[in-house]
Amino acid sequence: MTQIRxxxxxxxxPVxxxxxxxxxxxxxxxxxxxxYTTGPVVFDLDIDFDSPDA
Incomplete structure (x- = not known):
């Protein structure tokens, strides 16, 4: 989100x-x-944002 901003x-x-x-x-x-040892197998990233220019 920081990079989008x-x-x-x-x-x-405008966002x-x-x-x-x-x-x-x-x-x-x-x-x-x-x-224990743990780690991610898979993840999905879904980003929604409002913008009058979208």
Whole structure:
């Protein structure tokens, strides 16, 4: 969202309210008594914003 705002100011394109939805799938694993290790498997990034120029 920071980059969208920065470029909108540079290009003089007004941007209003923004909504970001990011569904993620994570995988966790523990071997024996070691601490868990986790990491993302996949994620999607969906950004919606209002602009009179869109």
């Amino acid at each position: 920065a470029f909108s100011k540079r290009l003089k394109v 209003g309210q923004m909504t970001v939805k990011t569904p993620m799938h994570w995988r966790g694993e523990q071997i024996g008594r070691e601490p």
